[in-house]
Amino acid sequence: MVKTYLDNAATTPLLDEVIDAMVDVMKTQYGNPSSTHSIGQEAKAVIEENRRKIASYVGAQPAEIIFTSCGTESNNMIIKSCVDHLGVERIITSPLEHKCVAETCLEMKKLRGTELVYLRPNNKGDLDLDKLEELLKASDKKTLVTLMHANNEIGNLLDIDRVAKMCKENGALFHSDTVQTVAHLLLDFNKIGLDFASCSAHKFHGPKGVGFAYIRKSSGLKGLITGGPQERSLRAGTENICGIAGMGKAMDICMKHLDDYAEYMQEVKAYAVDRLISNIPGVKFNGRSAEPEKSLFTVLSVLLPFKNPLIGLQLDMRGVAVSQGSACSSGAGKPSMVMMSVLSDDEMENSTPLRVSFSHRTTKEEVDQLIKALGEIIAEQQ
Numbered sequence: 046m047v048k049t050y051l052d053n054a055a056t057t058p059l060l061d062e063v064i065d066a067m068v069d070v071m072k073t074q075y076g077n078p079s080s081t082h083s084i085g086q087e088a089k090a091v092i093e094e095n096r097r098k099i100a101s102y103v104g105a106q107p108a109e110i111i112f113t114s115c116g117t118e119s120n121n122m123i124i125k126s127c128v129d130h131l132g133v134e135r136i137i138t139s140p141l142e143h144k145c146v147a148e149t150c151l152e153m154k155k156l157r158g159t160e161l162v163y164l165r166p167n168n169k170g171d172l173d174l175d176k177l178e179e180l181l182k183a184s185d186k187k188t189l190v191t192l193m194h195a196n197n198e199i200g201n202l203l204d205i206d207r208v209a210k211m212c213k214e215n216g217a218l219f220h221s222d223t224v225q226t227v228a229h230l231l232l233d234f235n236k237i238g239l240d241f242a243s244c245s246a247h248k249f250h251g252p253k254g255v256g257f258a259y260i261r262k263s264s265g266l267k268g269l270i271t272g273g274p275q276e277r278s279l280r281a282g283t284e285n286i287c288g289i290a291g292m293g294k295a296m297d298i299c300m301k302h303l304d305d306y307a308e309y310m311q312e313v314k315a316y317a318v319d320r321l322i323s324n325i326p327g328v329k330f331n332g333r334s335a336e337p338e339k340s341l342f343t344v345l346s347v348l349l350p351f352k353n354p355l356i357g358l359q360l361d362m363r364g365v366a367v368s369q370g371s372a373c374s375s376g377a378g379k380p381s382m383v384m385m386s387v388l389s390d391d392e393m394e395n396s397t398p399l400r401v402s403f404s405h406r407t408t409k410e411e412v413d414q415l416i417k418a419l420g421e422i423i424a425e426q427q
């Protein structure tokens with residue numbers, strides 16, 4: 046069966062050029078980058094070349110890019126070290142964060158007694174940034190603000206410039222989980238003025254198992270993994286050279302076509318919104334996900350006007366892959382914190398959220414396949 050893949054916020058397929066770049070490195074660069082001989086140093090050069098390139102794409106200095114295994118590791122490293130090494134006593138966050146941020150913050154509260162303050166979103170998923178400013182001014186405690194740039198379930202975009210400015214003015218550290226936006230939006234970390242950010246290659250057609258943490262120079266942050274001088278002693282362990290090369294190549298391609306891809310995905314998303322409205326009476330969209338200015342073009346969070354917890358499975362049986370939440374929580378069998386934050390009790394009881402997410406390779410025909418499959422499922426239910 047031809048598969049229709051509409052789950053690109055969970056992960057994206059590798060591009061052929063990325064596979065080629067990785068295979069080339071696998072075949073030619075077997076040296077250990079820490080070895081002092083030329084075979085090792087050649088491998089090291091691959092890493093440093095990609096570090097320079099990646100840094101230039103996100104407005105960072107090469108020394109500010111620390112390669113890690115994924116977005117989850119980057120977020121853990123940043124939050125934990127802020128508490129353990131930078132004296133953070135209070136974390137301001139929101140219930141919309143990815144689990145790897147949410148659970149790490151909770152762990153800091155449990156293990157270190159860190160005060161946790163949540164900015165509560167309204168039913169559109171908007172955060173009250175005036176309230177954030179109030180909170181920042183109200184306490185002298187050393188504070189970390191951790192708020193994601195684009196939400197992985199509803200696509201809502203944070204006004205990251207405003208938050209960075211506020212944090213700077215009030216002496217707070219600012220970390221943003223930029224996993225869904227790196228290589229999709231033009232980001233200049235230095236210009237924005239944030240302290241820490243995170244990235245994962247598999248969200249933009251790179252390989253799984255590699256990402257980076259952006260750590261502002263002289264921030265004093267330390268790593269989680271000890272045992273070697275790699276990554277400026279912030280992340281010990283022999284580097285994933287072919288993963289890093291694959292991430293660099295994926296970024297080359299996505300950054301080169303950034304505007305075209307964005308425009309194309311906006312168009313596909315608008316098409317999906319239109320087709321859903323025309324074909325499913327009563328359909329709604331969660332958060333700001335159907336508002337092009339306020340949400341990321343990769344994510345459309347749909348609210349189907351009936352209860353069907355098996356919808357993901359039924360769509361899969363018809364060859365359509367979507368998500369009923371984020372990939373990390375859709376298997377958990379209970380609604381995610383994000384859905385609980387934006388849906389009313391009645392909506393939770395009587396409707397079904399579905400996340401449809403796009404890449405530059407998604408076609409309108411694939412959207413039509415989704416509409417057709419949903420039509421069949423709805424007809425069967427009646």
Ligand SMILES: Cc1ncc(COP(=O)(O)O)c(C=O)c1O
Nearest residue numbers: 115116117143197222224225245
């Ligand atoms: C917003 C966000 N943060 C973090 C992660 C975790 O990234 P990784 O899969 O690289 O651990 C994800 C992945 O779904 C995500 O969407």
